[in-house]
Amino acid sequence: MDFRRSEPENLQREHGLDLKLLHPWPGLATPFRGAWCVLRPGDVTDRHQHREQELFIAMSGRAEVVVGGDTHVLEAGDLALMPGSVDHHIQNPHEEDFSYYAIWWDGIMAGEYLAEERPA
Numbered sequence: 001m002d003f004r005r006s007e008p009e010n011l012q013r014e015h016g017l018d019l020k021l022l023h024p025w026p027g028l029a030t031p032f033r034g035a036w037c038v039l040r041p042g043d044v045t046d047r048h049q050h051r052e053q054e055l056f057i058a059m060s061g062r063a064e065v066v067v068g069g070d071t072h073v074l075e076a077g078d079l080a081l082m083p084g085s086v087d088h089h090i091q092n093p094h095e096e097d098f099s100y101y102a103i104w105w106d107g108i109m110a111g112e113y114l115a116e117e118r119p120a
Contacts, residue, residue: 011038016045017090022101031113032105039063039092039099047089052104054082056090061098064091074100 011018018038023030033052039045039061047066056065062075067088074080074090082088084106092098 008038011036015048017043019102029113029116031110032103033109034101034103037100037102038097039090040097041092041095044091045089047087049085049087050104051084052106052109053084054102054104056080056082057101057103059099059101061092061096062094063098063100064093065089066091074098 011020016039018040019035022034022036024033056074056079058074058076058078058080060076062073065072065074065080065082065088067082067086072080090098
């Protein structure tokens with residue numbers, strides 16, 4: 001068994017928010033990637049798109065996910081599934097931090113995972 005703590009003091013500033021990549025880590029192979037993310041009040045992530053699907057799991061606070069021209073409120077307990085190749089960003093116009101997990105995957109990652117040799 002292996003535990004990974006949130007370690008808020010180890011977040012790095014990237015892409016308009018504070019984050020920590022969670023996996024993969026040495027000894028853990030997964031067909032997906034993930035990060036712990038924190039948007040501080042006033043933060044806006046870089047607008048982007050990517051081939052991977054992405055799942056946001058809101059843990060605390062609230063923010064707005066902007067997809068194309070549509071804005072959707074995301075708050076603690078909510079999930080948002082972002083299809084691949086969709087232009088999006090997240091903004092926090094509120095006075096409290098918004099924390100969430102981001103998990104992303106696609107067929108290429110799954111293929112790499114299946115091709116890896118792992119101990120039996």
